[in-house]
Amino acid sequence: MFYRETGQFKTSYAADQQIFPIRQDRVGVILLLLVAFIVVPLVAGSYWFNAILIPFLIFALAALGLNILTGYAGQLSLGSAAFMAVGAYAAYNFQVRVEGMPILVSFLLGGLTAAGVGILFGLPSLRIKGFYLAVATLAAQFFIVWCLTKFPYLSNYSSSGVISVPGVEMAGFTFDTPQSRYLLVLSIVTVLALLAKNMVRSTTGRAWMAVRDMDVAAEVIGIRLMHTKLLAFAVSSFYCGVAGALYAFLYLGSVEPDGFSLDLSFKILFMIIVGGVGSILGSFLGAAFILLLPIFLDISLPWLSELLHLPFDGATVSHIQLMIFGALIMFFLIVEPHGLARLWQIGKEKLRLWPFPH
């Protein structure tokens, strides 16, 4: 009874086509945003901002980017970390080399550069499909990281490609406290997430889904394959690129090319699998899960070994962590192949009827 849309009549096209057509959704999203923008900065400590909230938002953005490509357009990619790297390094170069460049414009240009590179590495998708394409995207992963290491120009001639970003400043205000950086990341992620939510229900998004479900059939009904696939690569890489720029500027402050390794790509892929392939909400849920799981294991395993008097040393704990991580991924895929977002879907169905049986 809490989630019934009965009685919510739409009397105008604008009302019918709004982004959250059900009132409960609108109220929920607004409440969530209020909590995120006002309550969280008041109560959370700096550990929460630095170790959990900021990386959560950044990874959620990267997962969102990959989800657009893999979940909506059906093109499996293993190179998302490389596109994050492009975004980070491009934003850094614009910031350092252009005098007085506003930081937001740097992020935007970083994202656009990543989009350009994404289009380049998306070109093979016109010819090859499925796992062949997945392996081909590894070419992007290894090639881009290699380029960033080997061309000193790209890292402003710092040793071994490490970049240390200058302080983030906007219109005279310096983002030096965790709160302010959190709020900046949150604003950017909110805008981009709402944009994505809108995009996937537009003509573009529907074309992506048609291509995902069967690209030959999509071509037959008049969808331009080249245009659609490359647009998916561009938009996805843009999101990953902005995430990478935020990762470098507002989370770590100093990154090296090897930080954007294949492991990071896999991590982002796990996020969308666990969260839900083809779901905006799923990107956030998956990012939270994959980010919190190691922290949880870090805390719980030493505690557990003490409790049971097992002689675990640091290496053993890290091996067990790896095993639990792998086992949980398999467990998730077996039990809920549609991810956490699907659980939320089921929960909504239940809420619609509760407490009545029918």
Next chain:
Amino acid sequence: MQFFLEVLIGGLLSGVMYSLVALGFVLIFKASGVFNFAQGAMVYFAALSLVGCMGMGAPLWLAFILAFAIMTLLGIATEKFVLRKMVNQAPIALFMATIGLAFFIEGLAPLLWGNEVRALEIGLVDEPIAWILDNYNMVVSSFDLFAAGLALALVALLALFFQYTRVGRALRAVADDHQAALSIGIPLQHIWALVWAVAGFVALVAGMLWGSRNGVQFALTFTALKALPVLILGGFTSVPGAIVGGLIIGASEKLAEIYIPPVLAGWFGGNFGGIEGWFPYVMALLFLLVRPEGLFGEKHIDRV
């Protein structure tokens, strides 16, 4: 010219080692349509088991049999606890599950056997063959030659096995169509367990050769990354493709590593070593643009 030939032969021989890992991928993909990312982790696990058994005092042949038994158990467990529960799921979900499996094995292997780098002695020496060195003045490692011979023998064996035995025919039937195979009474689950065991055997041979050459260490899992371009170049479903692809990748990778960085350094200045990491991928990618299904892969026909 001499140097060129030497690099070429070295590349071809190391390419055979890549083929060996790629072969494991091909076997599982052929029989179950699963793109098994855990193959690299299996190579690591197999090599560690082999060294571990030898460390307990078993001779090489016994350790090999024990390690094979462990790999078979792993294969059966994978089939029983993961694959059987994921029948009818999308290929990408199965692929993700094998990445999870890779993490699991990468944690399990050092937990069982310890994570220090170990030497594996299989009674082969890595030194140039004197006869070739004397007559042609080229360095060709006897170890590499032996490894290549072993890999070729293994491929021939597998090809015969697939072609002429009852089980091999069943494997090919399952690869063609799961449901049709089931309906004529082929026990799908046994076949899958079997093919994982065979892939474990290939991983064991690969792990033995790679391990005795570079030491048994975590880096063995990265052999999977070497095998992937071989795989897409040769085609996912072709055993000969894995061999030919391995030869091409091995040779061109070594040649590129020698000849391309000086050119790049000439243009831009600086050090451009380490292109081995991406060069095979880019080459395989360019090749795929011409032949999207790889050298020997089955041509895919789309129907609406």
